[in-house]
Each structure stands twice: as structure tokens, then as C-alpha cells.
Amino acid sequence: MIGRLFDGVPARALILGAALLALAIAAPLFASDYMLTVLILIFYFAYVGQAWNIMMGFAGQLSLGHALYVGLGAYTAAALFVHFGIGPWIGLLVGVPIAVAAGAFIGFLAFRFRVGGVYFAILTIAVAEFARVGFDHLSWTAGSSGLFLPVKQYSGNDLWTLRGLPVMFYYLLLAATVAAFIACRALLKSRIGYFWLAIREDEEAARAAGIDTFRYKMIAVVISSGMTAFAGVVYAFYYNNLFPEQVFHISRSIEIILAPIVGGVGTLFGPVLGAFILTGLAETLTGALAAIGVDIPGAKQVFYGICLLFVILALPDGVWPWVARHLKLTERRE
Amino acid sequence: MPLDIYLNVAVAGVLTGLVYGLMALGLSVIFGVVRVVNFAHGEMMTIAMYIAVVLFSAFHLDPLVMMVPIAMALFAFGYVLQKGLINPFITRPEHSQFLLLVAVAIIMVNVLLILFGPDARNVQTSYAYDSFQVGPLIVDATKLYAGIAAVVVTALLFCFFRYTRMGTAIRACADNYTGALVVGLDVKHLYALTFGLGAACVGAAGSMLVLIVDVTPPLGPAYTLLAFVIVITGGLGSLPGALIGGVLIGFTEAMAGLLFTPSAKSMFAFAILVLVLLFRPQGIMGKRAA
Numbered sequence: 322m323i324g325r326l327f328d329g330v331p332a333r334a335l336i337l338g339a340a341l342l343a344l345a346i347a348a349p350l351f352a353s354d355y356m357l358t359v360l361i362l363i364f365y366f367a368y369v370g371q372a373w374n375i376m377m378g379f380a381g382q383l384s385l386g387h388a389l390y391v392g393l394g395a396y397t398a399a400a401l402f403v404h405f406g407i408g409p410w411i412g413l414l415v416g417v418p419i420a421v422a423a424g425a426f427i428g429f430l431a432f433r434f435r436v437g438g439v440y441f442a443i444l445t446i447a448v449a450e451f452a453r454v455g456f457d458h459l460s461w462t463a464g465s466s467g468l469f470l471p472v473k474q475y476s477g478n479d480l481w482t483l484r485g486l487p488v489m490f491y492y493l494l495l496a497a498t499v500a501a502f503i504a505c506r507a508l509l510k511s512r513i514g515y516f517w518l519a520i521r522e523d524e525e526a527a528r529a530a531g532i533d534t535f536r537y538k539m540i541a542v543v544i545s546s547g548m549t550a551f552a553g554v555v556y557a558f559y560y561n562n563l564f565p566e567q568v569f570h571i572s573r574s575i576e577i578i579l580a581p582i583v584g585g586v587g588t589l590f591g592p593v594l595g596a597f598i599l600t601g602l603a604e605t606l607t608g609a610l611a612a613i614g615v616d617i618p619g620a621k622q623v624f625y626g627i628c629l630l631f632v633i634l635a636l637p638d639g640v641w642p643w644v645a646r647h648l649k650l651t652e653r654r655e
Numbered sequence: 656m657p658l659d660i661y662l663n664v665a666v667a668g669v670l671t672g673l674v675y676g677l678m679a680l681g682l683s684v685i686f687g688v689v690r691v692v693n694f695a696h697g698e699m700m701t702i703a704m705y706i707a708v709v710l711f712s713a714f715h716l717d718p719l720v721m722m723v724p725i726a727m728a729l730f731a732f733g734y735v736l737q738k739g740l741i742n743p744f745i746t747r748p749e750h751s752q753f754l755l756l757v758a759v760a761i762i763m764v765n766v767l768l769i770l771f772g773p774d775a776r777n778v779q780t781s782y783a784y785d786s787f788q789v790g791p792l793i794v795d796a797t798k799l800y801a802g803i804a805a806v807v808v809t810a811l812l813f814c815f816f817r818y819t820r821m822g823t824a825i826r827a828c829a830d831n832y833t834g835a836l837v838v839g840l841d842v843k844h845l846y847a848l849t850f851g852l853g854a855a856c857v858g859a860a861g862s863m864l865v866l867i868v869d870v871t872p873p874l875g876p877a878y879t880l881l882a883f884v885i886v887i888t889g890g891l892g893s894l895p896g897a898l899i900g901g902v903l904i905g906f907t908e909a910m911a912g913l914l915f916t917p918s919a920k921s922m923f924a925f926a927i928l929v930l931v932l933l934f935r936p937q938g939i940m941g942k943r944a945a
Contacts (some may be wrong), residue, residue: 383750434933439692439749443883444932447925450880454922465918571876575757582754619768619872626761630740633754637747 326506333648345495349488357487361559363600364494365552370580370592371501372548377578378587379505379514380541381521383438386427386445388573389452390420390546394553395563399470400462402558409483409558417550423448424546425539432535437524446571453569462563470561483558490559497555498593501548505589508544517541521587549577583632585639594641602628659791664913665906666794670802672905674863676898677805678878679885680812681856687892688829688849691741691752695760697878699854703729703861704870705767711778718778718862719800726858733854737847745846760875767872775869783866801863806898808859812852813894825849829892877921884928890938899939903927 348360369387376382397419398412427448431441457465478485480493508514516537519527528534557563567573584595606621636643678700685693693699706725707718718725740759744752785796816822828835828845835842868874881904889900904924911923931938 377750383753385753430929430933434936436932436936439686440887440932440936442692442749442753443887444929446880447884447928451922451925451929454919454925458916458919571880578750579754579757582750586750617769618773619765622765623762623769626758626765629754629758629761633751633758634740637744637751
């Protein structure tokens, strides 16, 4: 099984991956506090992007409402902690099934009634927006005034209650990203993965070949929403405050899917690379604009938008396929 | 609550819904013909709204009169956008188009933010507080004018698609892309025209809507979503459907605002969308695809 994970992977890719992983593990030793928060953000987006990629990149179902699963995970775990003092790992056991149920609900309705493509995307937005307005009026989670987790000064890290320093969250998200990467690789190399790709490429043909498309699309939604809910739990305990306007907002869903699209939809390394590029770009722009003394609200986002535009115009399939091709080319020349 | 309150709110909702419908009409035309998911639709409308605000505050030009030039400006903008940016993407997968238009939307929102700041702007016309009274019914003059204008523009567009050669050619592109190419239609040009027409609808709708709601730069995404909800509810590719969908959503939002709380009104629009997708996926006026 483990051997099969590495089938066909060039040795240099393995070495490169191992080197990057070692670098990531060692990063907190020399990274400043600021760099660490940026890295946390990067691995958060890498992980969630990987989860989204299962649905879109593998099974071909465009979800524009992944903030829903982040929000459900985050709110469930946070509310259980605030109201009953129940820790995040137990909260995870409740939050993930809730998010999975929501995903399965959307998937069941959409796939049973043959809602596909853009219509499916709009349906996912609609449910996320529905949840946003709903949570705005849900008094148990403090509605639009926001849910706050109790915060105090921490000296140590308690992984069990997820109360601690940013470094703990960094390693948690790094581990999650690596685990998601390996899990996705395993899924892609399994029977399910091949079925997904068949569905993505041509659903009619897949059905004609005897694949139960409904079932495998449902599996994709369930895995993706469950994985995303875990990120929500971490989000809640990292930021310690939750507002429906922020957590469920459509712009959160868009943020989630930008990294895998820029990195390369359907590729394993795309979401990770995309998260590095986009978060790095945003932070660089912040720094650069501050350095030249530009303090106009919106200026950074305009540059960000222009960069996005150039990426999609120059590399419509994403950056990773291009990088991968390039690395192979240099190898041949040697 | 007495009955006439419901009636008044319902009429106001229907009239606002007609303007929503005109905005959605633009999306329906673009989505139905070019098959591009225009995720910058609401943002294009905020641009139109800001043009109306600037024209009014600088030259005291009435937005309802300026509707035509604003629509023309948006037409040109839409034409250039389609010709320059979107045409190469028409055969690309949806997520690719999505990213392109999200990037365009991000740029639009933030350029508006740089130019106008985050404060809400509006237009105070001389007739802003006028109203007509018909029995127990009190109708806002502004909303009535806007609603009538929306119906007129829709009728014009309907005639264009039905009775002109160019309208027929555009419908041919929508029906059969390859076929249109084979008979020698300049599809890229027609697509750009279509996108321009859709943008013009949004421009007209924006110059009316600025009379009804205050405009802020981040208003765009909410209206993009609303437009999609309306188009899918009304039926893709059906011009009367977009108007009917708009009226339905406008009515529902107004009633939800009255019966529950105004902040929860969009929940009901999304609930309608979910119901339509499940029980009549082709939309109220749409034809069932084979």
C-alpha cells in the first residue's frame, strides 16, 4: 500500500518534497512571530484547498460554498467549548458529522435532481449564505454580535484543549496539510480516485461504464466537507472569535478556492503551492505598499486582483503543472 | 397589522423586484448566450450606480434621464471586457472563467473603494419623497418610475432579440455555437455585443437602483448573487422569466422584511432558489432541456 503511494514519482520529486518538509518543520526555529502567523495562514489555506480540491479537482464538482463547512465546524466546536467546556477534539467529533451532514444534504439534493455545473455552484453558495444569515439570528451562538472563546495568557501548549502559542497551531496545520496530501495521493491511486477522474472527465461515459456516479460524487462531498470542518475547528481555537459575517461570507469561500485554482486544479501540490503564492503575494504587497508609504484602502487588493488576472491569463491550468514541467525539462538537459 | 400595510409593502417589493429583474436580465443574456459565469455582475452595477451618483452630484443630472448614456457607457465597457479578456476563456472550464471574473470583480470593487471611499452614497432627487395615492395604496414615485423603466427596457430587448437580424444572429450563437460558426457568423463579435447588451441592462438597472438603495463599494457581490438567484429562479435564457424571477424575489424580500426581520430577508431568496433548483431546475419560465 505504502509502496504504491510512491509509484511513478520521480526520485528528485521525493527528495524535493522531503527537503521542503524538513524546511517547514524547522521553520519556527528561525521564523519571526510575524512570519509564523503568515505560515499558519499558508498551511490553513493549503489544507482547506486540498479538501476543496477533492470535490472540484478530483470529482469535478464545483463548490463555491466551502465556508459553510469551515463555519459549521468552527461554530460547533466553539459553542460546545463556550457553553459546556467541551474540548475541541470532542467538539470535532460533533462538528465534523454536522458539516458532513450539510455536505451530504447539498450533495444528495443536487445529485439526485441532476443539478450540475454552475447550478451546483450557485446551490452551494445559496446554502452557505442561508447559513450566514441563519447564524446571524441564532442566539445560542450569540448571533451577529459574535461568539468569543475565553482567552488568557498561555505559558505552555495544551494540544488537548488547543490552548497555546501560535507555534502549536503551526505544527497542527502543517501535520494536517501533510496528512491531507498523503490521503489525497492514496485516494487518487485507489479505485475511488479513478472513478472520480472518470466522472470529472465525462460523467455520462462514466455512468455508461457502470460507475455509480451518484455514490462516488457523494463520497467526494462527504470527505471534502468533513476535512474542511476540521480546519474550521482549528480556525475557531486559533482566532478565538467567530462572526457569521466573516466565517460564512462568500468571500471566505472564494479565498478557499483561489489557492488550488492558482496552484493547479486537480493536482496534489497545487493547493500547497497556490497557498504559498497567494498568501505570500498578499503579505508582500502589504509590506511593499507600507514601505513606499501608500496607505490607501483598496490599493493592495487592486494589485492582488491584477496579479490574479495575470496568473490566470498566463497559466490557465495553474502554476504547479508549469513548474513541474519546467523541473523535468531542466533534468533532461542535465 | 391592517391589510393595506401588506399591500403597500407588496407593491413596493414588486416594483423593486422589476429593477432587480432588469439587472438579472443582463446576467441572463450573458449567461444564456456567452455561457460565461459573470461573477462581476453586481460589481458592474455598482460602477453604474457610482456613475449616476457622480453625474448627479456634479451636474445635477437625473439618474432616470441619464439611464441611457450610463447604459451606453456600460455597453462599451462590457464590449471591451468580453473582446479583450473573456473571449479567450469561453471554451475554458468554469472554474477558470470563475477565477478570471473574480479577479476582475476584486479590481472593480477596490478601484471604486479608492475613488469613492467606503461611505455610502446616494442620490436625492426632487421627487424622492413624492408618492401616488390610489385608494388605500401609496406608491413611491421613484419606485414606480424605476419599475416602468425596467419593463420598457425589457420590452425593447425582447423586440431586439425577436425582430432584428442581429438579435436573431445572437440567438443562433446561443442555440448552436458550432452551427453559428459554420454559417459564417462572427461569433466573437456577437459575444462581445451580447456581453455589452447585458452590461447595458445592468447599467440601466444601476441608475434606477441608485434611487432606491445607497451604494457602497462592497455592495457588488451581494447583487451578483441576487442576480444569479433571480436568473435561475426565472429560467435561464427567458427574458420574461428574469423579470418574473425579479418580481418574485423582490416581493419575497419585502414580505420577509415585514413579517420577520429585514436582516433575514435574503435567507428567503436563497430558500426560493433551493426550492426552484430541486423542483423546477429549468426555472419558472424556462424550457426543459432534453
